[in-house]
Structures are given as C-alpha cells and as structure tokens.
Amino acid sequence: MNEPTAENYEPENSGHSQRVDWTGLVNRIQAGDPEGMEELYRVFSRGVRFYLCRQLGPQELDDKVHDTFVIVVQAIQRGELREAERLMGFVRTVVRRQVAAFIDQAVQARRERQDVESGAHVPDRRENPEQYAIERQRAELMRQALEGISRRDREILTRFYLLEQPQEQICAEMRLSETQFRLLKSRAKARFGQLGKKRLSRSSLMSFFLRTNTVLEH
Amino acid sequence: MLRDCKCSVSEETVERYCLGRLESEELERFEEHLLVCPGCQDRVAASDEYIAAMKLALRDIRARQAKPAGPRWNPLRWTPLLAAGVAAAALAVFVHFRSPAGDPAPHMVSLRAIRGFEDPAAAAPAGALLVLKADLSELPEMPSYRIAIADQGGAILWQASGTPEQGQLTVTLPRKLAPGRYWVRLLGGGNLLREFGLKVE
Numbered sequence: 001m002n003e004p005t006a007e008n009y010e011p012e013n014s015g016h017s018q019r020v021d022w023t024g025l026v027n028r029i030q031a032g033d034p035e036g037m038e039e040l041y042r043v044f045s046r047g048v049r050f051y052l053c054r055q056l057g058p059q060e061l062d063d064k065v066h067d068t069f070v071i072v073v074q075a076i077q078r079g080e081l082r083e084a085e086r087l088m089g090f091v092r093t094v095v096r097r098q099v100a101a102f103i104d105q106a107v108q109a110r111r112e113r114q115d116v117e118s119g120a121h122v123p124d125r126r127e128n129p130e131q132y133a134i135e136r137q138r139a140e141l142m143r144q145a146l147e148g149i150s151r152r153d154r155e156i157l158t159r160f161y162l163l164e165q166p167q168e169q170i171c172a173e174m175r176l177s178e179t180q181f182r183l184l185k186s187r188a189k190a191r192f193g194q195l196g197k198k199r200l201s202r203s204s205l206m207s208f209f210l211r212t213n214t215v216l217e218h
Numbered sequence: 219m220l221r222d223c224k225c226s227v228s229e230e231t232v233e234r235y236c237l238g239r240l241e242s243e244e245l246e247r248f249e250e251h252l253l254v255c256p257g258c259q260d261r262v263a264a265s266d267e268y269i270a271a272m273k274l275a276l277r278d279i280r281a282r283q284a285k286p287a288g289p290r291w292n293p294l295r296w297t298p299l300l301a302a303g304v305a306a307a308a309l310a311v312f313v314h315f316r317s318p319a320g321d322p323a324p325h326m327v328s329l330r331a332i333r334g335f336e337d338p339a340a341a342a343p344a345g346a347l348l349v350l351k352a353d354l355s356e357l358p359e360m361p362s363y364r365i366a367i368a369d370q371g372g373a374i375l376w377q378a379s380g381t382p383e384q385g386q387l388t389v390t391l392p393r394k395l396a397p398g399r400y401w402v403r404l405l406g407g408g409n410l411l412r413e414f415g416l417k418v419e
C-alpha cells in the first residue's frame with residue numbers, strides 16, 4: 001500500500017492543493033513569525049482537535065487544543081525538533097502525551113474524590129443524553145440489519161467486532177477465505193448504510209467537532 | 219456526507235485503527251497522517267460510529283438469545299419424540315457453552331479508552347467467568363501492569379499482575395462477580411494509569 005508521508009501530504013483543509021514546506025514552516029516558527037504559527041495551526045488544528053476529542057471527549061476541548069499548540073511552538077522554538085520533516089511525528093508525540101496526562105489527571109482527581117466522599121457514587125461518564133440516544137438509535141438499526149442476515153454471518157461478525165478475534169483465526173475456524181470475510185463485512189456495512197441513510201442524522205460528536213473548529217486566538 | 223478522500227489509506231487500515239489493531243509502526247504512520255488529513259478524520263469518525271453500533275447491537279442480540287424463551291406452546295401437546303429432541307438440543311447447548319472443567323465459557327470484556335476515559339458500555343453477565351482485556355494504547359510501556367477490581371465504593375476486591383501482549387493486557391478473574399457496578403483499575407510502576415467502569419448484570 002502506498003502509505004501517506006510528509007512528502008505526499010497535501011492539506012485538504014486549505015481550500016486548494018499545496019505542498020507544505022516543512023523546513024520553511026519550522027524555520028518561521030523558530031523565528032517567531034506569526035504567519036508561521038498561523039500556518040502550523042491551519043495545518044494541524046483540525047487533526048489535533050479530532051484526536052483529542054476522540055480520546056478525551058468534547059469537554060474543554062478548545063483549552064486542550066490551545067495548550068497542545070503552545071507546547072509544540074515552545075518546543076520548536078527551543079530547538080527540540082531537529083528534523084523539520086518529522087514535524088507530523090513531533091506533533092503526534094505531543095498530542096499523545098497530552099492525552100496521557102489528561103487521563104492521568106482525571107483518574108487521580110476521581111480517586112481523590114472517591115476518598116473524600118468515602119464510597120459515594122461516581123457519576124457515569126455518559127454525560128450527553130442526546131449523544132446516548134443517537135448511539136442507541138444507531139444500534140437499533142444495526143440490530144435490524146443483523147437480524148436480516150444468517151446466523152453464521154452474525155457469528156462471524158460477533159467474533160470479529162465483539163470478541164475481537166483476529167481475522168486469521170475466524171477465517172480458519174469458520175472455513176472462510178479472506179475475500180469471503182471481507183465481502184461479508186462490506187455487505188453488512190452496506191446493509192446498515194441503506195437502513196441508516198433513511199433514518200439517521202449525523203452524530204452529534206462529529207457535528208460538535210466541526211462546529212467548534214475555530215481559529216487560534218492569542 | 220464524507221468528504222472526498224483522495225489519500226491512499228485503505229478502508230481496512232481505517233477500520234483496524236478504530237479497532238485498536240494497528241501495530242506500532244503502522245499506527246505511527248497512520249496517526250501522523252490522520253493529524254493532517256480531514257478525509258481520514260471523517261472516515262475514522264464514521265468507522266467509530268459503525269463499530270460502536272455493531273458492538274451494541276451484537277451485545278443486544280446475544281443478550282436476547284441468552285434469555286430463556288417463555289412458553290409459547292402447550293407442553294401437553296409435545297410428543298415424546300419432540301421432547302427427546304429438545305432435550306438433546308439443550309444438552310448440545312450445555313456442552314457447547316461449558317468448558318471441560320465444567321465452568322461456563324468465559325466472557326470477554328474489552329476495556330477500551332475511546333472518546334472518554336473509559337468505554338461506558340463495558341458490561342458483563344453475572345455468574346460468568348470474566349476475561350478482561352485492557353487497551354494499553356497511549357500508556358507508557360512497562361514490562362508488567364497490575365489490574366485491580368474495586369467495588370463501587372472503591373474497596374479493592376481482587377488484583378493481579380500481567381504481562382502486556384500486542385498493546386493489551388488480558389487477565390482472567392478467578393472469581394465471579396455479583397451484579398453491580400465495579401471499577402477496573404490499571405496500574406503501572408505504582409501509579410494508577412487508567413480506570414474503567416464495569417457493569418455486571
């Protein structure tokens with residue numbers, strides 16, 4: 001497979017295809033050029049926001065995105081990024097560290113809260129009833145789609161998605177070729193898609209994420 | 219509507235990413251790309267939704283199938299042959315779902331950090347032997363981790379250490395859990411790394 005790299009990346013959110021000059025970008029950020037920082041934000045903001053939202057949920061997302069960019073810019077200015085071509089990997093490392101730190105903080109905070117409240121109920125993290133309702137509605141559609149397929153096909157999907165068995169194991173045990181396995185999965189997806197097209201709206205997570213894709217403010 | 223994604227990442231790669239099955243190098247490459255490709259961000263969001271719906275629906279179907287069916291016919295009308303057939307089928311189901319040692323087949327519980335600190339839907343049947351599989355992605359690599367089960371009030375009920383394999387830690391609980399809410403804590407190097415909710419019903 002021809003995997004994407006820094007060299008063949010063309011940002012789609014720029015409105016037109018253009019290659020990013022990573023070295024020039026890093027040089028401008030190091031020099032404190034505001035246009036360099038704007039470009040960094042334009043290239044990465046949607047992706048950083050998406051990654052953080054997917055891992056941590058939408059709470060205080062703007063602050064988290066902002067903090068991440070501050071860390072990236074400061075690290076670049078301190079000269080911690082030695083190869084400009086590695087900028088994407090560098091941003092990824094910072095974002096992953098941010099996710100780990102936020103999780104750690106939240107777990108510690110919850111533990112302290114539990115200690116103080118001596119066994120009080122910890123609220124469910126399913127904070128958004130609208131989101132939950134959409135997920136249940138989608139699952140109900142899926143259930144209808146799955147009940148229309150054979151028991152054997154359902155077992156294969158159960159093994160793959162629910163029991164998380166590797167594809168190789170499923171194919172061996174269910175006597176399936178790789179192509180049959182892929183076809184079964186894509187048929188299930190198409191079936192769900194047809195039902196869903198008629199009845200579902202976009203997820204609130206995605207629309208939230210798109211709505212709040214704002215520009216960096218200093 | 220998904221935006222037109224012109225990049226070369228396959229659907230299979232996107233799905234494997236969403237299922238947490240990309241290996242380190244491939245994961246690194248894809249996540250770097252994901253940071254700058256809105257098309258793939260849309261595809262991952264759609265795939266996350268699809269997988270979440272699939273899991274919930276499959277779980278529902280399994281739960282419905284596990285419930286004993288109510289009497290829909292008059293037992294007096296059963297012929298002895300039919301009764302013998304039903305008994306044989308029941309025995310087959312019994313054999314299928316029980317291990318040679320006589321315990322029920324273990325139930326796999328996936329504990330994944332996704333769109334939040336833990337998957338709120340992690341649920342398991344009461345009375346089953348549970349195999350807990352914790353997702354270690356985003357966590358510092360360690361030679362071993364510790365898993366602890368706490369009750370709703372935070373009291374530790376059981377704990378054990380395990381060695382990670384392919385970014386996951388799998389442990390089998392030696393005892394069954396009564397219905398209720400629990401916390402599954404993942405510890406490493408003496409620190410609490412992650413906490414997942416678990417509902418046993």
Ligand SMILES: [Zn+2]
Pocket residue numbers: 223225226227251255257258259
């Ligand atoms: Zn892409």
